[in-house]
Amino acid sequence: MKKTFYILFFFIFFFLTFFQLEAQSVDTLGIVTIDNVIQVKPDTIMFDLKLIRSSDKWDRFANGTFEITIADTSFPIHPDSCTVQFIPGTSEFKLATFSGGGQLPVTDYYITANVYPGRLSITIAGPEEYVFAHPIPTDTTVLIGQFLLASKTADKMIPKAFAWLNPQYYYQACAYKIEKDSLLAPNVIRYHENDNVEMDDSLSNTVTYKIDESPEPEFILDSFVVEYAGKKRVHIWWTTLKEAYNSGFVLKRALMGPWITDTNAADWQTIARYDGPRLLDQGLIGNGTSSVRHKYDYSYDTVKYRSADYCYRLYYVDFFDTEHFLAQGCTRIPNAVITKAHPYPNPFKDKTTIEVFLEDNVMLTATVYDLKGREMEKLKDEKGDLIAGIEASVGKHLYEFQAGEFASQGLYDVIFIAYPIEDPSIEISRAVVKLQLIR
Numbered sequence: 001m002k003k004t005f006y007i008l009f010f011f012i013f014f015f016l017t018f019f020q021l022e023a024q025s026v027d028t029l030g031i032v033t034i035d036n037v038i039q040v041k042p043d044t045i046m047f048d049l050k051l052i053r054s055s056d057k058w059d060r061f062a063n064g065t066f067e068i069t070i071a072d073t074s075f076p077i078h079p080d081s082c083t084v085q086f087i088p089g090t091s092e093f094k095l096a097t098f099s100g101g102g103q104l105p106v107t108d109y110y111i112t113a114n115v116y117p118g119r120l121s122i123t124i125a126g127p128e129e130y131v132f133a134h135p136i137p138t139d140t141t142v143l144i145g146q147f148l149l150a151s152k153t154a155d156k157m158i159p160k161a162f163a164w165l166n167p168q169y170y171y172q173a174c175a176y177k178i179e180k181d182s183l184l185a186p187n188v189i190r191y192h193e194n195d196n197v198e199m200d201d202s203l204s205n206t207v208t209y210k211i212d213e214s215p216e217p218e219f220i221l222d223s224f225v226v227e228y229a230g231k232k233r234v235h236i237w238w239t240t241l242k243e244a245y246n247s248g249f250v251l252k253r254a255l256m257g258p259w260i261t262d263t264n265a266a267d268w269q270t271i272a273r274y275d276g277p278r279l280l281d282q283g284l285i286g287n288g289t290s291s292v293r294h295k296y297d298y299s300y301d302t303v304k305y306r307s308a309d310y311c312y313r314l315y316y317v318d319f320f321d322t323e324h325f326l327a328q329g330c331t332r333i334p335n336a337v338i339t340k341a342h343p344y345p346n347p348f349k350d351k352t353t354i355e356v357f358l359e360d361n362v363m364l365t366a367t368v369y370d371l372k373g374r375e376m377e378k379l380k381d382e383k384g385d386l387i388a389g390i391e392a393s394v395g396k397h398l399y400e401f402q403a404g405e406f407a408s409q410g411l412y413d414v415i416f417i418a419y420p421i422e423d424p425s426i427e428i429s430r431a432v433v434k435l436q437l438i439r
Contacts, residue, residue: 028208029055029199030174032066035212036146037160039245041288042319043151045158046087049122049144051174053136057205058176060133061093061142062196063109063126066209067119067171072159075151077118082158083150084113084120090146093124093134107132111145119165122147126177129194133177157319164209174199174207217244217289219316219324226312226329230359230394231422233300234331236312240294245318246286248274251298256309256330263311263328271301274317286316306426307335337362337418337429343401347436351402354379354414354433357395362418362429364392366399369413376407379414391421401435409439 031052038046049066053059070077096108110125124144127133136142151158165171175196182191191197199207220241229235236251250273254266274284280298287294303310311330315323340357358364366379366387378386379399387399401414414433420426 025204027055027057027205029053029057029176029205031208031210032064032172032174033141033210033212034068034162034164035214037162037211037214038217038289039158039160039319040148040290042155042157042247043153044288045149045160046146047149047162048146050141051136051144052141053138054208055205056138058197058199059137060130060135060177060179061126062133062175062177064124064144064174065172066122066174067165068122069119069163069165070159070161071163072161075156075158077115077120079115079117081152081156082115083152084115084122085148085150086111086113086122087146087148090143092143093126093145109134113147119171120149126196130177130179160214162211164211168207168209169200169202172200172207172209217291218242219244219246219326221314221326222293224314224327224329226310226331228331228333228359229300231302231361232304232306232333233302234310234312234333235300236298236329238296238314238327240287240296241291243287243290243294243316245289245320247288247317247319247321248286249284249296250274250315250317250323251284251301252313252315253301253303254311254313255303255305256311263330266311268313272298303333306333308333334359335426336431337420337423337426338416338431341414341416341431341433343414343433343435347438348403349438351400352435354399354401356397356399356416356431358392358397358418359394360418360423360426361391361393361421363389363421364419365389365417367415367417368401369415370408371411376412392418403437407437409437411436 031054033050033052034047035050036048040046051061091111093109096105096110105127107127112123114121149158175198178191178193178195178197180193199205222239222241224238227235251271252268253271254263254268256266260266272281272284274281274286283297309330309332311328313328314326316326317323337358337360338356339359341354343352343354346352364387368376368379370376378388379401381387381390381399412435414435416431418429
């Protein structure tokens with residue numbers, strides 16, 4: 001009887017001592033974090049789910065179920081109101097392709113994301129054996145995955161107000177894998193080989209669930225270019241390095257002149273909006289929140305006057321309908337149709353090339369004269385045709401002048417005459433290029 005009493009006393013003492021020691025020291029085995037919460041669009045939020053191993057008591061992750069909600073009641077979480085999905089390729093775990101039928105992966109992981117009334121549920125199921133489980137070094141962060149929460153109502157704003165559901169022991173689960181049998185006492189098995197062990201045992205081990213404050217994204221404009229494209233058309237393009245809450249762009253234009261020197265005093269008119277009815281306006285739709293470089297092109301804006309300066313301002317409109325100024329650029333609309341006629345080389349020995357820039361589609365003539373004003377010849381175009389009332393398109397052209405074998409050393413004039421085809425406001429445009437032939 002005494003022997004039985006001592007044995008019973010020993011076990012009672014052992015368990016009381018064990019649980020007392022366990023209760024005295026609580027070890028945080030892991031930290032699960034919602035991070036990098038980004039409002040990609042008004043109706044879409046992207047976020048990261050991460051796990052940090054913060055204890056030496058385990059080394060391989062088994063599985064987890066994470067229950068999240070939106071603390072702001074203006075957006076109720078419900079299968080009828082939103083969807084949540086895992087973004088493929090974003091997890092650091094080796095994922096298997098799950099074909100359904102209740103058969104979970106044997107050697108890899110599988111992630112599911114679902115919406116239930118009042119909560120988002122994200123589950124990651126792991127392999128059956130310890131050897132296939134993902135090892136995580138101490139104090140190392142692993143990305144479980146990136147997820148998209150999207151409203152089923154277009155442009156319905158989702159507030160960035162994530163919260164973990166409580167009580168934690170009821171809603172949250174995060175487990176590690178056991179390599180071999182764990183002894184609670186001599187000959188008393190606590191866990192078996194390949195068991196999944198919940199990190200939060202409500203005694204000495206726990207898991208911390210956090211929501212990190214994500215920094216506000218920034219908008220970075222890399223360039224804004226306004227350039228004359230000929231035929232009274234202006235080409236406008238720009239590139240962004242990063243965008244933040246960008247619904248789209250707005251372009252405004254102002255006509256400048258001697259009577260207005262301050263652009264702030266000019267009459268700015270909106271010429272294009274991202275939400276406009278034209279097909280051209282659709283190119284102004286923004287990228288929401290993005291860190292990917294993007295180029296935008298507005299081709300073209302047709303203006304009314306020549307020999308005038310036109311200035312353009314670029315704005316973007318955020319998800320809250322606030323307009324933000326980004327950049328300003330100006331260009332001059334030339335009065336002449338031929339805006340450049342430059343020879344190279346000059347002086348020359350045998351031949352030279354004349355670069356000509358035309359601002360409109362024209363009928364062009366190019367004639368070579370000597371110092372006495374006598375016509376020597378007509379130049380030829382790139383196709384070998386004589387430039388004598390031929391149609392030439394807007395843009396850059398290269399015309400070659402080949403001096404004849406018996407041509408005299410000295411100065412020559414090449415006179416270009418252009419008749420605009422589509423712009424009746426200009427009757428004629430001339431350019432004179434002086435060449436020097438050296439023998």
